[in-house]
Amino acid sequence: MALFVMIIRKMVQNKWLVSSMFFGILMTVALVGTMPIYSEAILSRMLVKDLETFQAEKNIYPGSHWALMGFYNEAPDKRTRIINDMDAYMERSAKPSFGIPTLELVKERRTKSVQLVAKGSQAIKKNTTATLRSFSDLDKHIKIEDGRLPSKTAVNGVYEVLLTSQALSSFKIVLGQEFTLKDDKIKGTVTIKPVGTFSKKSDDDPYFRSANLADLNNVFVVDAGLFDSEFTRGNKVPVTGSGWFFVLDYAKMNIGNVDDFIDTDKAIRNKAKSKVVTFQTEFNVPALDTINKYFERSKQLNKLMWSLNVPVLIMLGFYMFMVSNLIVDRQKNEIAILRSRGASRLQIVLSFAAEGVLLCGGAWLLGPFIGLGLTKVLGASNGFLEFVQRSSMTVRLNEDAYLYGGVAALTAFVMTLIPVLLATRVSIVDHKRQLARSQRMPFWHKAFLDVLCLAVSIYGLYTFDKRLKDMKSLGLNTDDLTIDPLQFVMPALFVVGGGLLLLRLYPYALKLVYWAGRKWWPPSLYATLIQVGRSNSQYQFLMVFLIMTIAIGVFSAGAARTLNNNTEERIRYSHGADFVLQSRWMNDAPPPPAPGAPSESATPAPKVIHYLEPSFDPFTKLEGVEQAAKVFIKQKAFFGAGSQTGTATLIGIDSDEFGLTAWLPNHLLDYPYYEYLNLMAADPRAVLISKSMADQRQVKVGDTINVGWDGIDSQSFVVFGIIEYFPTFNPNPPLGSVDASDDESKSNAPMLIVGNLSRIQFQLALEPYQVWLKMKPGSSTAALYENIEKLELPITSMINTKEDLIKAKNDPFMLALNGVLTLGFIISILISFVGFLLYWILSLKGRTLQNGIMRAIGLSLRQLIGMLALEQLLTSGVAILIGVLIGNFASELFVPNFQIAFNPSSLVPPFKVVFAAIDFIRLYAVVFVMMALGLGILSFMLSRIRVHQALKLGED
Template sequence: MALFIMILRKMIKNKWLELSLLFGLVLSVALTSSMPIYTNAILQRLLVQELQQLQTSSSQYPGIYWLSVNLNPDDKDKKTKVSETDEFLRKTGNRFGIPVQFYVRERSTQRYGLIPAEPDKVDTNRQRSADITALEGFEDHIRLIDGRMPAKSPVNGVYEALVVPEALTELGMVIDTVFVIRDENQKEAISIKPVGVFDRNDYTDIYWYNIPSSYKNSFLIDFALFEKEFINEAKLNVQSSYWYLALDYSKMTLMTINSFISSHFMIDTHMDERYENHNYNAPALQTLGAYYVKEANLKIMLWSLNVPVVLMLGFYLYMVANLITERQKTEIAVLRSRGASRLQIILGYVAEGLVLGAIAFFIGPYLGMHLTSVLGASSGFLEFVQRAKLDVSLNRDAFLYALIAVASSLVMTLIPVFLATKVTIIGHKQQSARQAPSSFWHKYFIDVILVGISMYGLYNYKTRIKDLLSLGLKSGDLRVDPLLFLIPALFILGMGLLVLRLYPLFMRLVYQTGRRWWSPALYFTLIQVSRSTIQYQFIMVFLIITIATGLFSASATRTINKNTSDKIRYSAGADITMQIRWENDAPPAILTGLTGDDGLEVQEESVDPTAVKHKTQYTEPSFLPFTQLPGVEHAAKVFIKKDASFKKGKTEAAVQLMGIETKEFGQTGWMRAGLLGHHFYDYLNLIAPNPSAVLISRSMADEYSLKSGDTITLGWSGIEGTRFTVFGIIDYWPSWNPNPGVNDNVTVNSKQGTSTKVKKPMLVVGHLPYIQNNMALEPYEVWLKLKPDASSQLVYKTVTERGYDIESLRDAKQEQIKAVKDPFQMAINGVMTLGFLISVFICFFGFLLYWILSLSARTLQFGILRAMGISFFQLLLMLIGEQVLISGAAIFIGIGTGSITSQLFVPLFEMSFDPKTQVPPFKVTFDPRDQERLYWIVTTMITIGVFTLGYIVSKIRIHQAVKLGED
């Protein structure tokens, strides 16, 4: 207890240093614990969104868990097995981890032939067959269309049942028609009578796994009656049994994924042990199974993104711990000279660290929750948007990460203590009288090693990019390699340390150059900085890493976001593209039958190959309303024929034909600057005056040696060719991908044998009116450019209200919003922004702490200078000069290092995009606004720090520093 009190007193004595150390510990724990919190929060949001999307795309409730078995008629234990499965699933349903909304059992007999008991009432020549089915609890989910509810027991030996409307037609019967089921294996005949017709009470009711029309060959009787008569007494052969669990997927969390999957495996094992085969349908399983991979990838991503910040926090903790140790080195040396062992001294500091670590452990995770909200609101580097809050919550992983952070930080703070305990009181006095030796990283060339590693990584990645582009390999859409963030962080640290190795030489050169002309104040400043560079290296490294990392983060984030956005806008062509249904005289398809789900089986009418193929005539809907839609700035007609063909001489090949109206297309379409040799509009103006003028793709020109002025013939199946004149050659065009796809390989026969050749896509762009007048009038796409604040939903709604049927639709703005919400995209935007802001705060507090302690330790020196005749104004100029030579130089080095890092390493992110789908090509982006934000933040930090230091200096009583007998 006495030792603990002594430790507390020592901590109170150095309260500002201890609070600074605590601040760093809390931030370290908060940042570390925010990783699992963010991972769970973003994956939770993504999980619910994907399940909702699954329901929208498949029209199937994601909470379905459905099982079916075919029962063996010769199995004597059939009744026992079904009963065991009933009870097992009832219990297992509660183990899925989410609420069970419905548990439904369904039984069916085999299908039997039906004989009318009263032949005069129905057609006896018709063949009829049906099964008897029981659906547990279905009475509460239906409405009677006709008739009445059946009795729950046989009436005069006749089973009463309900049927669906389709069954009346399928079985050729009316209500109250009695049928006899007679089977050679049965001892007695079974009579059944439909007494009512039903339909679903609510079409959105998730109780129904199958739609009622699927029971068109079934008689539905009471479930308890079915169990008694056919399961227990086996009057008919029960062929199938089904179990259906409707689970509330909206309550599903990442914590329940394991429960869901483990319950599925338990059920699967149970069914395998009892039945020869079984089937199941659980749409959510495929989605849930992918989340282990996503979670692992996201954790790796977060760790790699936070490497620079972790380095910064490590430096900060080491610096503060080193400052504390420096102030207590005399005390440590005295204790060592009086017999205290190194272990005893270290244990004292361990106890001190545990006190601070315990506080950080209990505060950090809660701060991490608030940091997570910053991650969710970031849409770019230092950009925030109003977005639905992430559902964040503390979990076991957060506290586990916090514990690891505390332990790691404790080790970091004990390193200076461990080194200090090696020195005796005599050695300490000797070191105090000598100039500080080289720093650890310079002594062992850590800076050179880090730069070497990062440059090797750069070379390695450039080689891989070259292989991807030359061989057409696929890297995957936006799956950023975590090492792409780790290697630049190592380069920034290595370059910063390397420059600091050379900086003292630069200072000596400056000193030697003007030593004859420097004023005493400036002379002293140059001497002080050049001789004490090692002392200032920590704060300089802080500033260098902060500035350089900020510049790299801004450039990397902007580049990834911009290329993702450009890819979406280019492939769409405009803000909204849609295909409207045109009235036509195409012959209708022949309906040949009905499928099991009451869908129509469509078969095209067979025609005589020698007959003239019917040419479909289309009626063009009015285009004017599209130009008047609310929020629409421009609209354009774009005709795209992917299976067109061109001829030149004896050469014929397939091409994609695009018909446009040049002015409207230029106003509506989107094209990134720099993709073509001239501006996008210049090519449109080139073909505008001549109706037969066309632009052709570079691939087409190279493949068939075409050039401007050549004449080609274009057409397609059933359309006579029309002559066009080539006016220009293009490499890119809105919505057209010039890169070959997976199926763009063709086989070439030559004298040397058969080989495979990549066939690049080809494009021809011409005038739509000319194509319509000389070739055919066929449906075109409608491209829309929206005003900045326009609502896409309002556009869709208005189009529908005006009587247009939308056959296909693509909304580039909505796709961009969805891309920003991608968990990996959010991680890059949020973590880089958060990391920079934390770095700024750490750097600010480290800056203030270091200079305040430095000024306090030099009070005696200032007093001596004042006694020698240096004025207070000159003293302030000396301090400002030190700030310029130390902080200013660090900022300048940071800017240079950040710019070099961005130029070298940001292009590597090209590897994270699939070169086949990344059109337009990958482009490194630098936005001056990002750098302006960065410089404003750093300038504000330094300005506040300088004013604070100036205020502290003004309060120091320098005239009392020099006393009689001192120095």
């Protein structure tokens, strides 16, 4: 207990240092704890979104699980036991094991197919067959269209049944008619009577496996209780199948319980297959494919999270080492005295270790809760230091958060003990000798860590560049958003190496400044230069720390802005305009054959299909439309240029309308792209061709080429210009189309011909074109949809660029990228601010006597504050400047490698590094506030120094 009290008193005496250390450990644990929390939250959100999309597109409820057991010739008693056993298993074991709420458990029974024989004078088609089925709780989910609900017991030996209207029409019977079931395995006489038709009570009710009840077209539905008593147990009609249909609330599905869902599915399959041998099973779980994809995405996202946080974790580790070193520096004299009086190294280390256990243990308990709050910051980010009102993610504190946090706390604990271990090696004599030799070279300069870090990072840069060139030139395939952790480690190493290298040169720059103006410097500046020059080594930690913070902030801003900008440009370029519409054209093509009809019965299509062009004018008057253009795209049009032939994509445009509608940045072409359109407008025969076509077929400006397509005779056109990019055109070889071992196949790049639409329609053929729309700023998409519906425009397909941009922004990888980079920078600034203040407060306290003497010999408070400001400028200011320069340089070198996150061969427009002024304004504003606030606090502390107290302290 006495030892514990001593440790607490020691921590109280160094409360500011200990608090700073605890803050750093806490932020480290919280940052690491956000990784599993965020991964689970974002992937759960996207999983539910994908399941919702699946339901909208396939009209199948994805939160369902269907299992069917089919019986063959089991004895009735055995079959009944199996069904009862499976009922109990599904209700008691499977239902609570899915991990998500069960909305319904539908128990279905079905008999074998039997023949219907009409009673009385009414006839029925010969050999008409049907099955009997029952569904638990059916009456809660249906409405009676005609007739009434059947009785729950046999009425005079007749079983009343329900059927759908489609079944009633298919059987060609009427309600109230009685039928006898005929089969060699039916015992006695079984008579049924349909008394009502039913339909769904709600169209979107997931209770039914079939959206339109098509699977009940030859089925009579018996009350569930009556079926079990008379058929399952009574065996009056052989039961050949029993099914269990779970309707689950998939909105509650997340990565935490998805394993339970899969395990329960496997358990149900194994249970069903283990019951009997002579039966068949059927399973249908719509969500399985989507879930399996997410396991792979989960791995990629975890790798991305770790990669993004590598630089910040390195900086936090450096911060903890710096603060721990400051704590130990203040106690080195005490440690040396204890060593000289017989204390062992182990005893001293254990005393510091006990302190570390308290700090790291507390951080481990609190850190994951803070990480829970930080996760919400990640979800609200829409760019670097940009936040939007986005629907909140469902987050929970999972076990992995504490596991990850525990590893981070343990690592922090080790980092804090390193300076202690180094300090315990020094005796009291060595300590005094070191104090007298403060101008010693730092360890990293002796070990040439700057050169080593730069060499490793430059080698990594060379490796990435080579890999990217191969992917682009060969059209190699790569998974979307494949992130290599080294993409983030290498820039961090470059920042550290570059910063240390410039700090190696900085003392020489200081000496040059001192020497250049030694005859003219005022006393305050002279004293500051002497102070900084002679104590350069003590500023090294702070300067390296600030360099890393600012450089990583600049790099993070550049990386986030570049990836966001290139993602947006890629989507805009691939679509070409804000909206791309395709309407239905009347034509003389024969209708497709009916489903199930033999292909020979289909009418052969004519060689040339004639189309009737719909009116274009309504598109120009749609709500919110600023400009509309006709764009005809013909894939695999053939061309001939002299002796050269080939196939290309033919695009027909009206140059004026197209130039006002389409999206294409001018930096992609040698000249502004509207100048190329003006060339086309001068001559209806004019065409633009792609650079790939000019290179592969040796076509040049002024050449005549013939263009046509299947069934259409070619016509001559004249080449007026050569372009490399055009909206929607990708000049790179298709993915996987190039063999790396075949040099000749590397020229397998797509080709393009752009011509005047009027000439194409008049000289070649009139075929359906797309309608491209450019919207007015701030226009409503909903209003456009309503207008299209009101005008009854026959739209067959629509591409909404804005919708795809929002979808890209909500992609889990882009959310992670923006969120983690933003969060990392905010944490960096907070840590930097705490470290900055801590260092200068300790520096001022250590120089109280010196500052008191300065006041005593006549320096005013203003001059002292000026000296302090100048000292900060020569240390912190220079470190920030170096950080900005290295951050920009690192961005220019390493950010282009981020295009490996996409399929580089399909990345059009070309990837480019983007810096936005607003990012730097935010960055510099935060840094300026930090410096100004720090200087204000230090100035206040300086003003509180009393000369007589400082001199008395010196006498003591």
